[in-house]
Amino acid sequence: MSLNRILTISGLFALMLLAGDPAWAAGAIEGEVTKQPVNLSAISMFVIFVCITLGITYWAARRTKSAKDFYTAGGGITGFQNGLAIAGDYMSAATLLGLSGLVFAKGYDGFVYSIGFLVGWPIILFMMAERLRNLGKFTFADICSFRLQQTPIRSLAASGALSVVVLYLIAQMVGAGKLIQLLFGLDYAYAVVLVGIMMMVYVTFGGMIATTWVQIIKACLLLFGGTFMVVMAMSQFGFNFEALATKATEVHKSGISLMAPGGLLADPVSAISLGLALMFGTAGLPHILMRFFTVTDAKEARKSVFYATGFIGYFFMVVCTMGLCAIVIVGTDSSFYDAAGKLLGGGNMAAMHLAQAVGGDLFFGFISAVAFATILAVVSGLALAGASAISHDLYASVFKKGKATEQQEIRVSRIATICLGLLAIVLGIAFEKQNIAFMVGLAFGIAGSANFPVLILSMYWKGLTTRGAFIGGFIGLLTALILVILSPTIWVSIFGFEEAIFPYNHPALFSMTTAFLAIYVFSKLDNSEQARKEADLFDSQSVRSQTGVGAEGASAH
Template sequence: MKKWMGLLLSALPLLAAGSADVSGKREINISAIVMFLLFVALTLAITYWAAKRTRTAKDFYTAGGGITGFQNGLAMAGDYMSAASFLGISGLVYLKGYDGLIYSIGFLVGWPIVLFLIAEKLRNLGKYTFADVVSFRLKPGPTRTLAALGSIATVLLYLIAQMVGSGKLIQVLFGLDYAFAVMIVGVLMILYVTFGGMLATTWVQIIKAVLLLAGASFMALAVMVHFGFSLESLFAKAVQTHPDGIKIMQPGGLVSDPISAISLGMALMFGLAGLPHILMRFFTVADAKEARKSVFWATGFIGYFYMLTFIIGFGAIVFVMKNPQYLDATGKIFGGNNMAAIHLAHAVGGNFFLGFISAVAFATILAVVSGLTLAGASAISHDLYASVFKKGQVDEITEMKVSKIATLLIGVLAILLGIAFEKQNIAFMVGLAFAIAASANFPVLFLSMYWKGLTTKGAF
């Protein structure tokens, strides 16, 4: 277990969009600021629209169950494709080459598990959270408490990592002070969730997914056009440019043996199937059929996205690695390896496209933290307050008030912890979140759906 945890914690630096090597500030890009303000204005308008349509607990938790499979698939992709995935994986490919693809696959292969084992049963048995499913056949009080605490622990650790990463990322992209950047993210996510609930969160995630896929597609297309759509030419030039030469086309730089690779893959796969903010999205669709469609579309969008990050990473090797415009006095890339995609955006699209990608990175952060906050608030209000403390004897208005108070508390706590943990290793925080999701949330959820012999004591 200790070895597994060590592997997991060391294997997730790609999720740390603001890790220790992302330091310093970038000159303020006017295009980025303008696009960022436009995005914030658009999402606040969506929140205002959603607030008028969020009247019941079902509206708040699940957007009334009226999201289509395609829309939910986009929103799931938006919830999962974090700035860490975009910047971290492309940065890992930039640094290590082929091994970056191993991590891309690791984060993708969990989706078929969700499709075939989780989606349909979760939608049929649950109501608002995955704790509804876990407590279906077991003693509701203890099992709901267990599931809720697992959800809250996962959400808080993941949220802290995202807040710290967002502060560092915005500090680099926009030249803002770290604490101020964290507060901006925290205030906006509180507004989205408190007033707009799942409906606003869903549409923020959909818009973010479309923008991120469009931006990544343009970058990859620009790289491929330069090489006449020949991957062979791209790889050959990358090998010629990278100091490790042909080694970047070979596996083994990050995962040294098959057992480590299998352990990493299991952690990533089962961690995904235990993330509460992903599982919660299955309740936003009308039925199990739409839930399956959601995963189908999400898998397609996410798979396409990770293919793009592979091309973007190799493109950054060619266009950024030896370009003095993007290197400091020591020859290292400005902002660290995680900024490779940002610099590539400038190399292929100039200041305007750099501004667009910077704004998209910020939008990505907001979409992910909003989903996390809503999942945490739901665990507190629905699982603990309404179902455990009040034994189900609570009206919807009171439950929604508790959820909004929980959202505010989680948001404030996330801001404070984000500032306090500025120097903390983000990969460690994300590793803990995935470890809890894979070892606590997923097993009890899976067994409660497929093993009739599971008891309440066994769940603990």
């Protein structure tokens, strides 16, 4: 009894420590009020999702014949489909649960975050979308190495891509394990293994075709589920936002300050650094960049950003409204709190409790299944991006010097997918009890400080040389990594030192500047014959990137 009480009080922390044992974990999650060991409606709805997506994978596997089918779904996806798939790739379970949880706890600050996550998209469209489509084939390294030397640049791009993929995968796997434990009443390890296996099945057999459709279905489910939840919740306020705001500020402990930015982004350096990481990190995420190679041409590439921005922006507004509704509907209902006054399952469960409150058990089950499906879709995209960096960049270009056959390359990427899946399972279990809050931030930091600078300069700057890109890119990657290690999240929270050596949690402002500077300086210092040749190739690259002449076409099906 007393043990149970301690567990209840320590909330999520206890859950992290004791999650290995389901009986203890159940006590920690659900407290003494409600005990829901296994959530049957959620599990049955999730099984339906799995059956449908496996059917699609079977269908996709029969259509996946060439490397082009495997990596880019044959390049024949329309802008609308790709927009949905991008949205499906980008809106993770962290968005649904974390963002609504942030609004639930801090109000307006959560809204500020969501805006940062969105504004990168217009910039990607204006600066990159059509050039990505016109220059790229399977990976963003195709573009970086277009006129530079293959071996060093592809090694650099693959390092950047794989670092981002692995960090992101760990964060998703740990999140999946915890979430499934909470929602389905399953053991952490089973959940991680299940996610890993599903991901391997989708990607190995169905390649990009299956991944795309899993993402599209998941995006539709998420948009539908979110809309339904907000409509049901808003109906309690007569669809009047002012009524909701008044009620929320009355019941929340922060009161009226819910309606304005609080302490989360008070320090301007952190605010700008985070803004840069969110904006340009997005433009360096390998699984997002890869989506641009799946559409027919530059026209569709542009359209896909328009649709994706619309869906993502809409969803962010829905999620923030959800968080505000949860303040009133969940926050005033004591059945969602344990004896110690903590929200059951932790602060990130606000959206799930809201689903229960406005839609009952069935809808709660549906949203649980959607959250799980969301994780599956995101990890599949990541696995495919990681596998293509291994097979297309490292194996085919670096080791085989472009002499690998298409069948060999596909085989290697399937093996790579299985290896990544196993690695994700092992790391997911290993990091179960670790603080993983820094991982997504670090992934964005590396994406923005290594992948993005090399990619954007290779498109726009004639003076970029192999040496500059290689040295500068690695300097960017290492700077991001080292600064995160020295930051409060790792240095203080994990290593337990008194004070952080680097005071900011988001390194982007510093690591991006360092990367751009290093690339510039080392390119300028490069007077080699090779550098001159590379500059000469820029004009042809520039014409191709803007007109699409010579770009990869769609394969006929």
